[in-house]
Each structure stands twice: as structure tokens, then as C-alpha cells.
Amino acid sequence: MTTRRNFLRVAGTSAVILAAGGYGLTQCDPMPEVAVEAWAGPKPNVRDPRVRALSFALLAPNPHNKQPWIVDLREPGVATFLCDRARLLPETDPYSRQIMIGCGAFLELLRMAAAELGLRAEVTPFPAGDWPENSVGEQPMCRVAFVPDAGAKRDPLFAQALKRRTNRNSFDATAVLPAEAAALGAVLEGLPVRFGWTADGRQIAQLAGIAKRAWDIEIKKDATFKESVDVFRITGEEIAKHRDGLSMHGPFFWWANKLGLFTKDNAMEPSGRAQALALIDPQLAVRAFGWIVTATNDRRTQLAAGAAYVRANLKATELGLAMHPLSQALQEFPEMLPSLAEHKRAVGAAESETVQMFFRLGRASAVGPAPRRPLDAIIRA
Numbered sequence: 001m002t003t004r005r006n007f008l009r010v011a012g013t014s015a016v017i018l019a020a021g022g023y024g025l026t027q028c029d030p031m032p033e034v035a036v037e038a039w040a041g042p043k044p045n046v047r048d049p050r051v052r053a054l055s056f057a058l059l060a061p062n063p064h065n066k067q068p069w070i071v072d073l074r075e076p077g078v079a080t081f082l083c084d085r086a087r088l089l090p091e092t093d094p095y096s097r098q099i100m101i102g103c104g105a106f107l108e109l110l111r112m113a114a115a116e117l118g119l120r121a122e123v124t125p126f127p128a129g130d131w132p133e134n135s136v137g138e139q140p141m142c143r144v145a146f147v148p149d150a151g152a153k154r155d156p157l158f159a160q161a162l163k164r165r166t167n168r169n170s171f172d173a174t175a176v177l178p179a180e181a182a183a184l185g186a187v188l189e190g191l192p193v194r195f196g197w198t199a200d201g202r203q204i205a206q207l208a209g210i211a212k213r214a215w216d217i218e219i220k221k222d223a224t225f226k227e228s229v230d231v232f233r234i235t236g237e238e239i240a241k242h243r244d245g246l247s248m249h250g251p252f253f254w255w256a257n258k259l260g261l262f263t264k265d266n267a268m269e270p271s272g273r274a275q276a277l278a279l280i281d282p283q284l285a286v287r288a289f290g291w292i293v294t295a296t297n298d299r300r301t302q303l304a305a306g307a308a309y310v311r312a313n314l315k316a317t318e319l320g321l322a323m324h325p326l327s328q329a330l331q332e333f334p335e336m337l338p339s340l341a342e343h344k345r346a347v348g349a350a351e352s353e354t355v356q357m358f359f360r361l362g363r364a365s366a367v368g369p370a371p372r373r374p375l376d377a378i379i380r381a
């Protein structure tokens with residue numbers, strides 16, 4: 001969720017926390033290995049190709065790292081996907097548009113992983129009928145048949161699947177080159193999306209201003225901010241317990257938490273919100289923003305936007321570029337709608353179009369992987 005330096009900048013340096021570093025406790029409270037074991041790929045004893053492919057799919061980027069997927073494997077050779085309705089974001093994502101984008105990214109990684117195994121993943125969306133409009137239904141989101149196919153085309157982007165990250169660090173001052181942006185756009189070919197980007201200082205300043213105001217709106221509204229705070233996983237102990245959400249660990253968070261300076265409860269207080277508000281400033285010092293726009297906004301298009309986003313993220317990984325979505329201005333709760341409209345105009349999208357993803361693009365120091373729940377937690381066998 002945040003970096004130690006950013007947190008300290010806004011929280012003020014506590015002598016005790018600094019002392020923790022000084023007394024050689026910098027190894028205290030690391031990311032628990034079990035929480036990130038998924039990033040080593042499937043274990044050798046995993047034989048079922050569907051499960052091997054799923055081991056990569058669950059590494060998909062997804063909002064708040066909620067991992068809202070359930071997979072039913074009871075039909076041989078088939079994986080049936082349901083969206084976990086207990087893992088939605090009703091306040092910040094009232095129509096579950098972002099949740100669907102995460103599911104689309106999941107399916108795209110699944111498709112790539114299947115191809116590596118010589119299987120074609122035949123995806124049938126909504127096999128039991130569409131969900132009621134703007135909601136997530138109980139019926140399956142899609143049925144995927146794994147069909148042996150010697151001609152299944154392997155995707156070079158798959159080589160980045162275990163290395164892809166969301167990078168929330170400050171980005172450095174290096175420019176993103178037009179050729180790099182063009183390469184990101186090129187991997188979205190064939191999908192019903194439009195890739196856009198800017199390195200123009202004036203447009204960046206305008207978009208950064210909108211992003212900051214949107215961040216402010218989300219944080220100042222109790223219900224929307226609480227949706228983030230609810231998934232703050234503060235300290236390795238919490239991270240290992242949940243293996244989802246937004247991770248904060250290391251000696252600084254550990255001490256701040258144990259001393260009662262940073263807990264879920266005080267995160268909701270004015271001082272906690274002030275800290276959260278200040279986190280955006282260093283993030284907005286960027287040389288480029290990118291976005292993904294679609295002409296329609298039905299469930300299938302949202303899934304395609306998810307495929308597009310993860311593909312761009314994988315290509316960025318290959319190019320050594322960092323990516324970080326800033327979704328606040330795209331959220332559809334009533335208080336955000338003016339910012340959403342302003343943001344749409346600022347990226348040059350038509351009123352009838354939907355900006356599905358908006359992200360920072362640049363170069364930054366590397367970050368570690370985000371937790372993932374175990375396969376057992378998502379599979380119904």
C-alpha cells in the first residue's frame with residue numbers, strides 16, 4: 001500500500017521507530033513467505049493442468065487485492081468461474097466494473113498459462129445467462145474448457161507472469177519514450193480497447209490535479225475509505241492470516257502498530273486520513289500517465305479491459321517500466337461523478353466511452369510481490 005519513507009514523511013519520525021532500525025531490527029516483520037509463495041509458480045506435484053494454469057491466473061492484478069474468484073473443477077477438463085460475491089467493493093466500485101477487470105486479467109493469465117501446456121482455453125462467458133444489469137449474479141461468470149491443441153499459440157508475455165508487480169513507489173524523473181508506449185499499445189491489438197498515454201507536462205499536471213481531488217473525495221467519505229482500511233493488513237502476522245488486501249509490514253509499521261500509532265481504528269481518524277491524503281503527492285510526480293478506454297461498458301467489454309490491462313502490465317515489466325493504477329477518479333459512487341466526467345474529458349475520451357483503467361507509468365525501484373490466497377481457498381473440487 002505504501003512505502004516506509006512516505007509513511008514516515010507524513011507520520012513524523014518516532015524516536016522509538018527509528019531506534020528499531022538503529023538496533024538492527026530492520027529484518028523484523030518481513031513479508032511472510034507463505035503469503036507470497038504463489039509467485040514461485042505451481043508446485044511440481046500439481047499435475048492437473050487446470051490447476052497449474054490457475055496457479056498463474058490467481059496472480060492477476062485486481063482491485064484492493066480482494067481476489068474475488070471461485071473456480072469449480074467438478075466437471076472434468078473444465079473450469080467454471082464464479083465471482084465471489086463476498087469479495088466485492090460495493091462502495092468504491094458500486095457496479096463491480098473494477099472487479100470485472102480483475103476477473104478479465106485472471107482469465108487472460110489463465111489463457112496464456114494453458115497455451116504453455118499445449119491447451120486452448122475455450123472461454124464461454126455467462127454460460128447460464130447474463131447477470132442482472134449492474135450486479136454480480138450467482139450464476140457462473142464463464143466456463144473454460146481446456147482443449148488439447150498442439151497449435152495453441154504461446155504468448156511471449158507469459159515470461160513476465162511471475163515478475164509483474166503493481167509499483168506504488170515514487171517514480172524517477174526518467175522520461176517514458178514514445179516507442180515504449182507504442183509497445184504497450186501494440187500488445188492490446190485485437191482487443192476492443194483503445195490505449196492512450198501522455199508525456200505532455202500540461203496534461204500530466206491536469207490529470208494529477210484530478211487524481212488528487214479524487215483521492216481526497218474517496219478518503220473523506222467514511223464508507224469509501226473504510227473499504228480500503230478494512231483490507232489494510234498491518235504487520236506480517238495479519239498478512240499471513242489473510243493473504244489478500246493491502247500489505248504494510250516491516251519494522252516501521254510493526255512498531256507503529258504495536259505502539260498504537262497506526263492501527264485500523266486510528267487510520268479512520270482525522271490524523272490517519274491526513275496521513276493517507278499526503279501519500280498521493282510523491283506518487284503524482286510522474287513523467288507519464290496511461291489509460292485504457294472502451295466504446296461500450298458491458299460485462300464482456302470489462303473482461304476485455306482486464307485482459308488489456310494485464311497485457312500492458314506484463315509488457316511494461318518486460319521493458320523495465322513500472323505501472324500503478326490510480327482508480328479513484330474512475331469510481332462511480334455519486335460524489336465522484338463530477339471528477340469522473342472531468343477525467344474523461346482530460347484524457348480526450350468521448351462522453352459515451354468508458355475509461356476503464358488509468359495508471360502511472362515510469363521507472364521506479366523494484367517492489368516485492370503482493371500476497372495471494374492459496375489455491376485451496378478458491379477451488380471447489
Ligand SMILES: Cc1cc2nc3c(=O)[nH]c(=O)nc-3n(C[C@H](O)[C@H](O)[C@H](O)COP(=O)(O)O)c2cc1C
Nearest residue numbers: 061062063064065098101102165166325326327370
Ligand atoms: C481494476 C483495478 C483497479 C486498481 N486500482 C488501484 C488503485 O487505485 N490504487 C492502487 O494502488 N492499486 C490499484 N490496483 C492494483 C491492485 O491494488 C493490485 O493489483 C493488487 O493489490 C495486487 O497487487 P499486484 O498487482 O502487485 O499483484 C488496481 C488494480 C485493478 C485490476
